[in-house]
Amino acid sequence: MASQLDTDSPASTRPALPRTYLVWLAGTRASLLGDAAMYFALGWAASAHGGVLAALVLTAINLPRTVLLLLGGAVGDRFGARRVMIVGDSVMFTAALLLAIVSFRLGTPSWLLVVVAVVIGTVDAFYLPATGSMPRRLVGKEHLPRALAMRQAGGQIASLLGAPLGGVLVAAAGLSGVAVVDAGTFAVVLVVLVCVRPAFDVERSSREESLLAGVVDGVRLAVKDPVLRPALLLTAAAAGFLLPVVSLLNPLLAREHGWGAGAAALVAGGQSVGMVVVSLVVTRRGAMSRIGTGAAVGLCGAALGIAAVAIAPVTGVAVAGGIVVGAGSGMFACHIGPLVLTSIPETHLSRMQALLTLVQSLALLGANNVLGVLADAETATIAATVCAVMVCGAGIVGLASKPLRRLHRG
Template structure:
């Protein structure tokens, strides 16, 4: 076993430590994610008071600008530097959340305010997400990247688990204004962290040909590269076939069985717990030697969990199925993420991350719509089984293809 930093190590005593700038950035990022999760809950809760159509409108106001502008956001981050884009985004969101808190305290929560806040969030996300997604590659050596991304994913899952309860407490104590103030504080923390963290490889390179052409060049690069192309297609397949299993179909299955909301929450929690366990193990011990095989094995594992969830007749089996699906999801994400980051050239880091976000967002939006319609027509069991089959097919296809099998 080697103990140099030129190759990944697996022993807990000999593995190289993650760089301190990355750990500092990660702490700030997780604070921001927790604040965002609390605000998202508060926005959804406030919107639900206006009816289901209004709640859907608020969600749409986030997703539409984020999806429409994300490729441009990646080009901006690659041209001007990821750190600069993140500093600008955090500053805008700090001002926006303070304004939201003041306006909500004065005028309550009219629908126009919720839609405006959601549109600002979606627009900033379009520029912020590609920049943030490229930061681990800019701060961490390649041999430690799988552990770094796994640690980030574990923190993200923790924010998801804690965000909704925290949002509920903040709304109870201070309404939407209270949640907005908390999110503003989190953006202030991230700003302070970013002022101290300076990635060594964050200087824009390459010719400037116009932002739209630069965004298109990121798409062309990814489509021309066999590994990136296969990884992005696999990410889209996983987003469309796997993500809706617990978020959309899990609650529908619970209602079909007559289970209480608490049981449905346990099913969702099982998925998050499974993902968190795998992310923690990879952060501690390191990833599998062949990342492509690990990602494909994760999808095959997740498909078994989805099938178990679909066929479960009691809560225990359903929670077990969602937990297995979470284990597979974590295994997939912890191995595919490093492949995409290391496969992108330094000049296109944010643009490839933007394309990854776009592929997943479009696939998820389409599958949620189709699966929801199918569930209305035939019940939730059939679409859940179809998701299990599609996830298994994606994993087996990845194993059959040389680009990912040899990665």
């Protein structure tokens, strides 16, 4: 993998990423760790009320997030990503403190869990597009691949540690304790955002344009642009047929082969390790010079890993396949992110991040249900094989796309 990366200059001579970006990244990763712990705690509390309420809590997060995402992107481009993030963190800091107080006094009634979930989903709809556009505002285009790779590695590590942290906190202090910790992480991000200002001036969208017109204009740009259009399609393919392999099909494959939960956990851990390692390599060495090709190659590599997981005769082969899946996923993410951010007009940064998130959410929602039905009707092996074929096909389409293949980093 390292031999494919751009090595025009030794890593030791590469300029360090801006300190403002590193401070912002540390704050947001701390907040992400708190959020991961909170998601675990909410799920655990909801499960005590039964499966229906647990599903309702998840829906209460995902529904407003999905419905309001494009509007959130338009708001970020109109009023500025940093301002939107400050408002969002302030709302979540207040909500987390109120949750801590109410849950300490009343426990975890169902209405409280649903209300908190709605607040989280609504804030996410505005916050995610804004935070997704911040790297472009804090670092130069030439540093974006390394900056985004570091962001991805940090996010993956926070996600890995979040659930165990949530379990420990729930056991020690209940939902109210988790809420206090989460509020603390939001306070950290608020301080960081107040102190850190974007180093690069980014033009905002016109105030004469309505927010609805801004939403439509963002979609129109993505559909017409020769680079953004295939990039969005590849992102949808990755979300629909790559992400479900570990979250949905991996446990089904383990049960199908009679391996047990431990083997499924090892495969999932291998996927995380592969993603983190590739992200750190890109952080250190930089991305491929042909950044569109790098994204497509990542999908092709992930397809090989999915095939290995699908047909693995023993646990060791499945774990190795999971590592390859993670490495391919990391390769794709480390190239598609900067590819999109450097191809977007400055007036559309948040809107395109919103569209990327929406495309992933919708693709994942549809694919999870289809693949689940296919696994029940046939086998999990067949469902995973379909994923391998589709991801490989998407990678080949990316390699065949002239706008992507000819696109150089920066």
